[in-house]
Amino acid sequence: MNAYTADFTLQVEGVNGYCPAGDKYAKQMAAEKRIPVLSCEGPCIRGEIARVTANLVSKEVPNFARACHAETFMVPHSEMAHWVKGAEEAIMIDGCFLRCHGRVLSKLIGSEKVVQFDALPFYKKYTDVFSMDDVPEEERNAVARQVADAIIEICKRDRTTETRPAKSAWELGVKEETLP
DSSP: OOSOOOOOOOOOOOOSOOOHHHHHHHHHHHHTTOEEEEEOOSSBHHHHHHHHHHHHHHHHSTTEEEOOHHHHHHOTTSHHHHHHHHSSOEEEEESSTTOHHHHHHHHHHOGGGEEEEESHHHHOOOTTOOBGGGSOHHHHHHHHHHHHHHHHHHHHHHHHTTOOOOSSTTTTTOOGGGOO
């Protein structure tokens, strides 16, 4: 198996309509100039930790709010997509080094606007586990809390010094052995 994939495009079927609740929410978030927080998610333990982490971060960092990745990526005429594209920056919490959602978001809004976090180096567990169901929910939530606390600290520190957070933990100069 080849371990490299070159840039590629994906043809997505068009859609007629949008999510009315999502549009109302995104309009409000855009009007409040909130910074969208997106995440990886899925049945993988790493994606689940990223998703729960993003929920915590968006609730606890002033001016952050969750954005729907699916509507942002797949419904380009939606208010959700307009909010994310028009925001000063967007926070992306991916579950691992593959940065799947972050790669898409970088192409959609420009990499210079994406503040990228790979959650895995913050907890360094479950590298041989795929299914989130193989890790008890209480443990998943505790790990997400640990990751969220580290990301919140980075965001608060960087915002108090009036500098934008680096795009990733590795750009912060943080070595895996020094992460919480």
